[in-house]
Amino acid sequence: xxxxxxxxxxxxxxxxxxxxxxxxxxxxxxxxxxxxxxxxxxxxxxxxxxxxxxxxxxxxxxxxxxxxxxxxxxxxxxxxxxxxxxxxxxxxxxxxxxxxxxxxxxxxxxxxxxxxxxxxxxxxxxxxxxxxxxxxxxxxxxxxxxxxxxxxxxxxxxxxxxxxxxxxxxxxxxx
Amino acid sequence: xxxxxxxxxxxxxxxxxxxxxxxxxxxxxxxxxxxxxxxxxxxxxxxxxxxxxxxxxxxxxxxxxxxxxxxxxxxxxxxxxxxxxxxxxxxxxxxxxxxxxxxxxxxxxxxxxxxxxxxxxxxxxxxxxxxxxxxxxxxxxxxxxxxxxxxxxxxxxxxxxxxxxxxxxxxxxxxxxxxxxxxxxxxxxxxxxxxxxxxxxxxxxxxxxxxxxxxxxxxxxxxxxxxxxxxxxxxxxxxxxxxxxxxxxxxxxxxxxxxxxxxxxxxxxxxxxxxxxxxxxxxxxxxxxxxxxxxxxxxxxxxxxxxxxxxxxxxxxxxxxxxxxxxxxxx
Amino acid sequence: xxxxxxxxxxxxxxxxxxxxxxxxxxxxxxxxxxxxxxxxxxxxxxxxxxxxxxxxxxxxxxxxxxxxxxxxxxxxxxxxxxxxxxxxxxxxxxxxxxxxxxxxxxxxxxxxx
Numbered sequence: 001x002x003x004x005x006x007x008x009x010x011x012x013x014x015x016x017x018x019x020x021x022x023x024x025x026x027x028x029x030x031x032x033x034x035x036x037x038x039x040x041x042x043x044x045x046x047x048x049x050x051x052x053x054x055x056x057x058x059x060x061x062x063x064x065x066x067x068x069x070x071x072x073x074x075x076x077x078x079x080x081x082x083x084x085x086x087x088x089x090x091x092x093x094x095x096x097x098x099x100x101x102x103x104x105x106x107x108x109x110x111x112x113x114x115x116x117x118x119x120x121x122x123x124x125x126x127x128x129x130x131x132x133x134x135x136x137x138x139x140x141x142x143x144x145x146x147x148x149x150x151x152x153x154x155x156x157x158x159x160x161x162x163x164x165x166x167x168x169x170x171x172x173x174x175x
Numbered sequence: 176x177x178x179x180x181x182x183x184x185x186x187x188x189x190x191x192x193x194x195x196x197x198x199x200x201x202x203x204x205x206x207x208x209x210x211x212x213x214x215x216x217x218x219x220x221x222x223x224x225x226x227x228x229x230x231x232x233x234x235x236x237x238x239x240x241x242x243x244x245x246x247x248x249x250x251x252x253x254x255x256x257x258x259x260x261x262x263x264x265x266x267x268x269x270x271x272x273x274x275x276x277x278x279x280x281x282x283x284x285x286x287x288x289x290x291x292x293x294x295x296x297x298x299x300x301x302x303x304x305x306x307x308x309x310x311x312x313x314x315x316x317x318x319x320x321x322x323x324x325x326x327x328x329x330x331x332x333x334x335x336x337x338x339x340x341x342x343x344x345x346x347x348x349x350x351x352x353x354x355x356x357x358x359x360x361x362x363x364x365x366x367x368x369x370x371x372x373x374x375x376x377x378x379x380x381x382x383x384x385x386x387x388x389x390x391x392x393x394x395x396x397x398x399x400x401x402x403x404x405x406x407x408x409x410x411x412x413x414x415x416x417x418x419x420x421x422x423x424x425x426x427x428x429x430x431x432x433x434x435x436x437x438x439x440x441x442x443x444x445x446x447x448x449x450x451x452x453x454x455x456x457x458x459x460x461x462x463x464x465x466x467x468x469x470x471x472x473x474x475x476x477x478x479x480x481x482x483x484x485x486x487x488x489x490x491x492x493x494x495x496x497x498x499x500x501x502x503x504x505x506x
Numbered sequence: 507x508x509x510x511x512x513x514x515x516x517x518x519x520x521x522x523x524x525x526x527x528x529x530x531x532x533x534x535x536x537x538x539x540x541x542x543x544x545x546x547x548x549x550x551x552x553x554x555x556x557x558x559x560x561x562x563x564x565x566x567x568x569x570x571x572x573x574x575x576x577x578x579x580x581x582x583x584x585x586x587x588x589x590x591x592x593x594x595x596x597x598x599x600x601x602x603x604x605x606x607x608x609x610x611x612x613x614x615x616x617x618x619x
Contacts, residue, residue: 340576
């Protein structure tokens with residue numbers, strides 16, 4: 001067990017034990033899967049993944065950035081840790097030179113999660129969109145505030161009822 | 176292959192070199208890489224092969240106790256006062272109880288000096304015993320392990336007396352303890368030295384008149400790098416499954432050893448990198464900050480007390496001097 | 507039926523330890539039926555029954571200050587708790603000094619831990 005420690009995690013996580021992600025590959029396969037997701041997240045800064053995988057790998061990404069903030073790129077144990085978790089090695093300088101200075105004055109969680117709608121008709125898989133905060137991509141939250149709800153079922157029914165009501169009142173005037 | 180047999184007389188006549196090449200390639204392809212396992216095992220067991228086996232599989236050489244190598248370890252509050260750390264499992268935790276326990280521990284530490292010690296350091300403990308002739312009992316030994324959190328914190332000492340291994344567990348905050356001395360401050364390669372039970376007795380024998388070894392002030396803690404050979408089975412626990420650093424395992428067949436290590440459930444190399452497992456099993460910095468504040472306050476109080484005591488001693492000395500001087504004047 | 511090591515100077519102890527079968531506990535004179543330090547015990551030694559007192563245990567004791575040893579030790583004893591031998595060869599726990607069964611046994615011991 002490594003001696004690296006950092007502050008409190010500010011995201012929800014299971015306090016008792018890890019959650020199962022993989023079916024057949026065991027604990028080693030589980031960690032390999034998370035390693036791939038972390039290097040994806042560092043490169044693309046916004047990814048779509050299934051719900052249960054995303055929340056589990058989010059803890060590891062959050063923790064890695066926390067440690068990188070504390071120890072820097074000249075600590076031996078920290079560099080070994082970064083070398084293990086980041087598979088694509090050109091992303092190691094990005095972690096220390098781009099992402100750590102970005103969150104230098106921030107305490108809180110460095111990642112954001114948005115729930116995505118289920119596909120219909122589909123298999124009922126719940127996906128999430130996970131991203132690093134303060135990235136250069138167009139923001140999701142603004143798009144969510146501007147979106148219209150005209151096509152939702154309740155609004156369509158209400159509109160139809162309005163039309164119906166108008167039509168009836170006009171008919172009553174004539175009668 | 177059998178097309179080649181038909182071609183042999185033709186090739187011998189026309190191209191003898193080409194035939195040689197084809198035979199060599201076939202031989203290289205099929206037979207050079209496959210040696211049956213039992214022949215290899217014979218070679219491994221032979222005297223020449225024994226040198227290449229390496230220390231973990233088995234060797235007759237035992238490290239001499241006098242020529243131990245040393246490296247150095249850093250000092251941190253987490254390692255000096257491990258008893259102040261609460262239990263990291265969250266449903267065992269209670270912040271009020273932890274605070275109350277810390278007050279009790281500090282009050283006890285003001286009564287007797289509990290020094291800094293680690294697993295592997297040589298210690299002496301004297302306990303008050305009403306039935307003993309001197310009303311006290313002294314025991315010397317190596318610290319094997321440190322258990323429990325908070326007020327329940329305990330440590331065990333091990334020694335071999337009259338050819339019999341003896342282990343005694345002491346509660347650190349037991350009020351019947353009169354004094355705790357550290358005779359030799361050092362660390363070992365592992366955090367738990369329980370495997371000394373299954374090792375030869377010379378590795379855990381310590382004379383009761385062991386002379387204390389002092390470190391220079393400001394020096395880091397030395398780490399003793401000796402590796403302990405284990406006896407043959409049966410053991411008390413399966414030590415070869417624990418991934419220990421300071422152990423030389425007895426000789427077994429190499430293929431058995433590798434299979435055993437790979438199949439065993441305790442051999443988990445990936446756990447070293449598991450960030451969240453580390454986070455769940457240790458205490459994070461924000462919680463640790465409160466504890467360090469209490470410890471620093473306690474340490475500053477003790478240094479103030481020492482200054483007062485030294486100042487008082489000086490005062491006493493100065494008072495004694497004028498009493499002597501008038502007697503000289505009378506002469 | 508735990509196997510014991512007799513830590514005694516008597517003739518029966520020497521023969522019993524050299525015998526092909528190790529001495530075993532048959533019965534514990536105790537309400538719990540689980541032996542610990544200071545309990546009297548019935549041993550099967552060399553094909554005969556003999557009383558003994560447990561003098562050291564392997565078992566890890568949570569109570570502080572009480573030692574645990576690498577072997578399970580016992581001393582052969584008469585019906586009146588008088589030991590058969592004249593010497594105890596290994597150290598015995600100091601907490602036995604106050605034990606009512608062991609008053610005669612303590613005079614034979616040389617080392618207390």
